[in-house]
Every structure is written in C-alpha cells, then in structure tokens.
Amino acid sequence: MLLTLFMLECEQQKEKSVRTFARLATLSGIFLFIIVSTLSAQRGGPVGLRHEISGRITYDVDNSPMQNVPVQLRTEAGQIVSTTYSSPSGNFNFEDLAGGTYVLTIEVQGYERVEKEARLVSIPSLTANIALHKTVGGRPEFGDAVAKGDAVSARELALPSKAQEALAKGKERLYQKHDPAGSLPYFRRVLEISPGFYDGYYFEGIAYTQQSQLTEAEAAFRKAIDASDHHFAEPCFALASLLIDKKRFDDARDLAREGMAVDPKAWRGYYEMARALLGEGKFVEAETNGLEARKRKTDFPGLYLILANIHIQLHKNEAVLEDVNAYLSLEPDGPASEQARTIRTQMEKALGHTPTTPDK
Numbered sequence: 001m002l003l004t005l006f007m008l009e010c011e012q013q014k015e016k017s018v019r020t021f022a023r024l025a026t027l028s029g030i031f032l033f034i035i036v037s038t039l040s041a042q043r044g045g046p047v048g049l050r051h052e053i054s055g056r057i058t059y060d061v062d063n064s065p066m067q068n069v070p071v072q073l074r075t076e077a078g079q080i081v082s083t084t085y086s087s088p089s090g091n092f093n094f095e096d097l098a099g100g101t102y103v104l105t106i107e108v109q110g111y112e113r114v115e116k117e118a119r120l121v122s123i124p125s126l127t128a129n130i131a132l133h134k135t136v137g138g139r140p141e142f143g144d145a146v147a148k149g150d151a152v153s154a155r156e157l158a159l160p161s162k163a164q165e166a167l168a169k170g171k172e173r174l175y176q177k178h179d180p181a182g183s184l185p186y187f188r189r190v191l192e193i194s195p196g197f198y199d200g201y202y203f204e205g206i207a208y209t210q211q212s213q214l215t216e217a218e219a220a221f222r223k224a225i226d227a228s229d230h231h232f233a234e235p236c237f238a239l240a241s242l243l244i245d246k247k248r249f250d251d252a253r254d255l256a257r258e259g260m261a262v263d264p265k266a267w268r269g270y271y272e273m274a275r276a277l278l279g280e281g282k283f284v285e286a287e288t289n290g291l292e293a294r295k296r297k298t299d300f301p302g303l304y305l306i307l308a309n310i311h312i313q314l315h316k317n318e319a320v321l322e323d324v325n326a327y328l329s330l331e332p333d334g335p336a337s338e339q340a341r342t343i344r345t346q347m348e349k350a351l352g353h354t355p356t357t358p359d360k
Contacts, residue, residue: 051097051120055128057086065090068168069108076101085168104128110135163193170203180207198227202235214242233263240272244279252276267296274306283313301331321347
C-alpha cells in the first residue's frame with residue numbers, strides 16, 4: 001500500500017514533469033505574497049496606496065537597449081511575485097504593487113547576475129535602470145529561484161529582432177499565460193527565422209508535454225539534443241522524465257547521464273537518475289542520486305516523494321519520516337499530501353514517536 005505513493009507521483013508526472021519546473025516556485029509563492037503584501041501595507045504607507053517599479057535594461061559597453069531580458073520581482077522573503085521581459089527599447093514595468101521591500105533579479109547567460117533592492121513604502125514609484133556586464137571566462141550559474149523559461153541565454157539575445165519577438169511571445173504564452181498550444185506557432189516562427197536555434201525545439205517539447213502529446217514531445221526534445229550536437233542538458237533531462245513514465249529506464253538513465261556530462265551541477269540530472277533507478281529496483285544507487293539532488297535543490301516537493309519511496313524500500317523509517325515531513329512542509333495540499341500524512345502516521349507509530357498534530 002505504501003508503494004502507491006510512488007505510483008501516484010508517476011501518474012501525476014505526465015502532466016506536471018515539465019510544467020512543475022516552470023511554475024512551481026511561482027504558484028507556491030502566490031498565497032505567501034498576499035500575506036507579505038498585507039503585512040507590508042499595514043506596516044508601511046497608507047493602506048490602499050499602490051506602487052510601481054519601472055526601468056530600462058542596457059548593455060554597459062554602449063548603453064544600447066537589451067530586449068527580451070527576464071526581470072524577476074521577489075518579496076524580501078524570497079517569494080516570486082512576477083516576471084516580465086524587457087521591450088525592444090529595453091524598458092520593463094511592474095504595476096499595482098503593495099507597499100514593501102522587493103528584490104529585482106536578472107540572470108542572463110554570459111552576463112553578471114544582478115540583484116537590486118527596491119523599497120516601496122513611502123514613495124509611490126521607483127525607477128531602476130540596470131546595465132548588464134559581460135562575464136569573463138565562462139558561463140555563470142543560474143540561481144534556482146528563476147523558473148524555467150524565465151532564464152534567457154546569450155544565444156537568445158543574438159537572435160534577429162523578429163525571432164526575439166516571436167520567442168518572447170511564445171515564452172509568455174507558455175509560462176505566463178499557460179497556453180502551450182498557443183505558444184507553438186511562435187516557436188515555429190523562431191525556427192523558421194533562425195533554423196540553428198535548437199532551443200526552439202526544446203520549448204516545443206515543453207509545450208507538447210504540457211498537452212500530453214508525448215510522442216511529439218519526444219521528437220522535439222531529440223531534435224534539440226541532436227541539433228545542439230549533444231551539448232544541451234535541459235532536453236536530456238526532460239526526455240529522460242518522459243521515458244521514465246514509459247518505463248524505459250535504461251534509455252532514461254543514459255539521457256540523464258548525458259545531461260549531467262554537459263551540466264554536472266544540475267540537480268535535475270540526479271533527480272531523474274534517482275527516478276529511473278527506483279523504477280529498476282536499484283534502491284541503494286537511487287538513494288545516492290536522490291541525496292545528491294537534494295544537496296542541490298532543497299525546495300522541490302517531488303524529490304521528497306521519490307526519496308520517501310526509496311527509503312521505504314530500504315526500510316529506513318526515520319528517513320521516510322523526514323522525507324514526508326519535508327514534502328508536507330513544501331506542499332501541504334498537494335496531490336499526494338493526504339497519503340503522505342497517512343505514511344507519516346504509520347512511521348511515527350512504528351518508531352514510537354508522539355503523533356504529529358494534524359495540519360490545520
């Protein structure tokens with residue numbers, strides 16, 4: 001009966017495997033942001049006063065505008081409020097904000113990461129003009145706070161303007177408006193203008209996955225991998241996830257390894273490897289990979305479900321209890337939350353612990 005937790009997680013994965021990575025941080029932050037905003041209004045300026053943050057993104061060398069740069073707005077506590085993209089003139093804007101302290105974050109591959117504090121308590125608006133500086137000697141690491149689809153690469157910024165516009169619209173449809181079908185024509189337009197932009201196939205794969213068109217998704221991810229000459233980690237991980245759902249564990253492990261060879265620090269490679277090894281019954285190896293994933297990503301609920309199932313198989317009851325508590329702290333009302341509470345109760349009885357007070 002305990003194993004049904006893993007089966008439930010796998011059933012949910014077809015719908016959530018890619019979308020979760022793109023939306024989890026944003027969706028989980030909505031309610032907390034409402035609380036933070038309410039408190040800020042009570043502590044700060046007049047109740048009902050709305051605020052605005054605007055600015056312009058430029059390249060520091062010649063002050064030229066930078067288009068399609070993602071600007072993420074977070075609360076002081078780290079909860080994501082919104083993400084917008086700079087216009088062709090480099091401008092961005094966040095409107096109708098409650099009073100409080102915010103953080104603007106910009107991450108662009110090939111450029112230094114930017115974090116800028118914005119205090120909106122006694123003033124109605126704030127202007128934040130930001131010049132991006134190129135990094136020296138390699139690719140910067142992307143922070144986990146930026147959701148998939150919010151990061152932009154130097155390759156994207158090198159696209160012709162029409163391709164950039166189509167890409168921005170496609171990503172907006174896919175990630176902000178949650179309209180995967182509506183995003184596909186834009187990604188196809190990008191590939192028509194710039195056939196060598198293999199990232200377009202990856203975005204197509206995500207859109208197909210969100211529509212449960214898994215055959216088309218697999219084909220798109222393979223195109224992204226092949227067109228990049230096997231130097232693009234994300235489609236490897238995404239395709240590995242699809243193949244795990246199809247119980248093609250050997251192929252999934254190979255793809256996860258391929259992605260990890262490209263990006264050794266990526267947490268998702270270890271996560272997909274743990275899922276595949278769990279499916280094969282290689283529980284010790286699965287645990288090793290799951291724990292490595294947890295070192296790199298502590299706030300993804302699905303990872304704790306995988307670890308719980310691995311630890312059930314290894315008869316590590318204390319670890320199972322830790323896993324389900326971690327999952328419930330991150331996702332108290334998720335698809336597996338009730339079952340996680342049941343397992344928690346069973347583990348507490350088995351270990352002789354005082355039962356946890358039911359969540360309110």
